[in-house]
Amino acid sequence: MMTQFWTTTPLEKMTPVQWESLCDGCGKCCLNKIIDDETDELYYTNAACHLLDSDSCGCRRYIERFKYVPECTAITPDNISELTWLPNSCAYRRLHLGKGLPSWHPLLTGSKDAMHAAGISVQGKTVNEMKVKYLEDCIVLWPLLDVE
Numbered sequence: 001m002m003t004q005f006w007t008t009t010p011l012e013k014m015t016p017v018q019w020e021s022l023c024d025g026c027g028k029c030c031l032n033k034i035i036d037d038e039t040d041e042l043y044y045t046n047a048a049c050h051l052l053d054s055d056s057c058g059c060r061r062y063i064e065r066f067k068y069v070p071e072c073t074a075i076t077p078d079n080i081s082e083l084t085w086l087p088n089s090c091a092y093r094r095l096h097l098g099k100g101l102p103s104w105h106p107l108l109t110g111s112k113d114a115m116h117a118a119g120i121s122v123q124g125k126t127v128n129e130m131k132v133k134y135l136e137d138c139i140v141l142w143p144l145l146d147v148e
């Protein structure tokens with residue numbers, strides 16, 4: 001049986017491989033967001049970064065992504081407390097907040113299938129940001145869904 005390292009190892013003590021494996025690959029952090037200047041309210045849109053593969057929900061240039069998208073954010077143990085815009089379902093955010101991994105997480109199920117089936121990923125729900133004129137027209141609520 002696989003060792004559930006995330007239940008025993010603090011985020012800051014994880015190896016790079018363990019850290020990377022926590023990402024469920026939902027793709028929600030690759031959606032454009034809008035923050036209301038006056039209220040600080042966060043809105044998700046379904047307009048995805050142009051490097052996101054809308055079917056697999058992965059980045060098509062992950063290793064070299066900063067060359068193409070300098071504003072992409074690397075999530076680390078040092079900045080996780082500041083990344084309050086990450087979706088509630090995000091494994092990094094969940095573990096940082098003292099929660100466990102949800103039952104659909106690929107580390108527990110062995111694939112992304114249960115995550116897609118639970119409606120957690122962006123699969124089939126996005127538009128390419130390059131085709132969007134007004135981000136405000138793309139505001140959606142489903143990225144905020146967290147079924148567990």
Ligand code: SF4
Nearest residue numbers: 023024026027029090
């Ligand atoms: S939201 Fe979190 S778990 Fe989902 S793809 Fe982004 S970093 Fe990975």
Ligand code: SF4
Nearest residue numbers: 030049052059065072
């Ligand atoms: S560059 Fe890749 S990881 Fe970064 S937001 Fe775009 S698709 Fe996501």
